[in-house]
Amino acid sequence: MARIIVVTSGKGGVGKTTSSAAIGLGLALKGHKVVLIDFDIGLRNLDLIMGCERRVVYDFVNVINGEATLNQALIKDKRVSSLSILPASQTRDKDALNKENVGKVLEELGKTYDYIICDSPAGIEAGAMMALYYADEAIVTTNPEVSSVRDSDRILGMLASRSRRAEQGLEPIKEHLLLTRYSPKRVEEGEMLSVEDVKDILSIPLLGVIPESQAVLKASNAGEPVILDTESDAGKAYQDVVDRLLGDTVEFRFLTAEKKGIFSRMFGG
Amino acid sequence: MALLDYFLRKKEKQVTTASKAKERLQIIVAHERNNRNKQPDYLPQLTEDILVVLRKYIHVSDESFSINLDNKDGDLNVLELNIELHDEPTSTD
Numbered sequence: 572m573a574r575i576i577v578v579t580s581g582k583g584g585v586g587k588t589t590s591s592a593a594i595g596l597g598l599a600l601k602g603h604k605v606v607l608i609d610f611d612i613g614l615r616n617l618d619l620i621m622g623c624e625r626r627v628v629y630d631f632v633n634v635i636n637g638e639a640t641l642n643q644a645l646i647k648d649k650r651v652s653s654l655s656i657l658p659a660s661q662t663r664d665k666d667a668l669n670k671e672n673v674g675k676v677l678e679e680l681g682k683t684y685d686y687i688i689c690d691s692p693a694g695i696e697a698g699a700m701m702a703l704y705y706a707d708e709a710i711v712t713t714n715p716e717v718s719s720v721r722d723s724d725r726i727l728g729m730l731a732s733r734s735r736r737a738e739q740g741l742e743p744i745k746e747h748l749l750l751t752r753y754s755p756k757r758v759e760e761g762e763m764l765s766v767e768d769v770k771d772i773l774s775i776p777l778l779g780v781i782p783e784s785q786a787v788l789k790a791s792n793a794g795e796p797v798i799l800d801t802e803s804d805a806g807k808a809y810q811d812v813v814d815r816l817l818g819d820t821v822e823f824r825f826l827t828a829e830k831k832g833i834f835s836r837m838f839g840g
Numbered sequence: 841m842a843l844l845d846y847f848l849r850k851k852e853k854q855v856t857t858a859s860k861a862k863e864r865l866q867i868i869v870a871h872e873r874n875n876r877n878k879q880p881d882y883l884p885q886l887t888e889d890i891l892v893v894l895r896k897y898i899h900v901s902d903e904s905f906s907i908n909l910d911n912k913d914g915d916l917n918v919l920e921l922n923i924e925l926h927d928e929p930t931s932t933d
Contacts, residue, residue: 717865724873725872728872761859764858765858768861768862771866
């Protein structure tokens with residue numbers, strides 16, 4: 572049985588696609604068969620973050636409408652052969668997806684892949700509901716900032732009431748908190764919610780903390796998921812996330828600011 | 841100046857913006873969660889009334905009775921009654 576994982580958040584711009592790309596690639600690098608699905612119909616971007624935007628021929632909606640087969644639409648990653656990407660369409664309307672046809676595609680993919688990662692669009696509209704409906708697990712991507720935390724809580728409510736698992740009275744979706752754009756320095760200065768604060772409010776288990784990092788923009792510029800930047804703090808933090816998803820216990824890193832020397836503290840800088 | 845700031849900062853234990861954020865979030869999130877699971881005010885009374893009527897005719901224990909008001913897709917409310925009937929015959933006359 573494939574594990575269906577939705578990467579969701581409610582709020583836009585918090586790092587869903589960056590996280591989907593990094594985690595998907597990381598799982599594939601560990602030898603698992605992974606497919607990444609972009610559910611953001613009309614605003615696809617996963618292809619760009621994965622660096623395969625010029626290889627998109629058919630998309631998710633083409634498959635749904637029977638205009639292409641799954642194999643025609645899936646793009647094999649050039650770096651890792653066990654990873655595929657199913658791009659969203661750029662033009663069709665959001666109503667193309669429904670529970671029945673999405674369910675069929677996921678079932679078909681589940682025969683081949685170990686992990687199905689659903690990159691959710693922002694918001695709580697139909698597209699986001701479709702992305703989370705069939706999920707077994709959810710990675711709730713959150714920035715340490717008031718509007719993001721509040722929206723994450725709304726999404727947690729949706730996971731608990733509007734998913735297939737909720738409707739059929741099955742075991743609930745396993746929720747994971749992924750805190751992104753974390754700045755330990757600002758937390759220490761009392762300007763940013765801490766990991767503990769966000770955990771207290773949302774009360775779901777912590778999967779990872781990704782520090783605010785210049786590496787993320789560089790990675791998206793190049794179309795190389797940041798997990799490939801193994802020297803960077805964000806790349807390492809995503810690697811930890813992948814290891815935790817696979818069941819390892821990994822200590823959390825990058826939670827404290829680099830200590831300033833006493834000299835610079837006294838004289839500023 | 842940095843030296844002065846360093847000592848001043850230690851003294852004044854002012855409320856940080858992060859703690860304000862946390863406090864505000866805890867209140868709003870609790871409020872919203874409450875609304876999410878909110879049942880209408882009349883539900884407890886309705887439950888009791890239905891049970892009274894049912895018990896005029898059949899034996900219904902509290903465990904074999906459940907009532908649920910569900911909101912499907914935002915625009916459809918479903919009132920769901922679940923009554924388990926036991927084998928024991930109950931005379932009604």
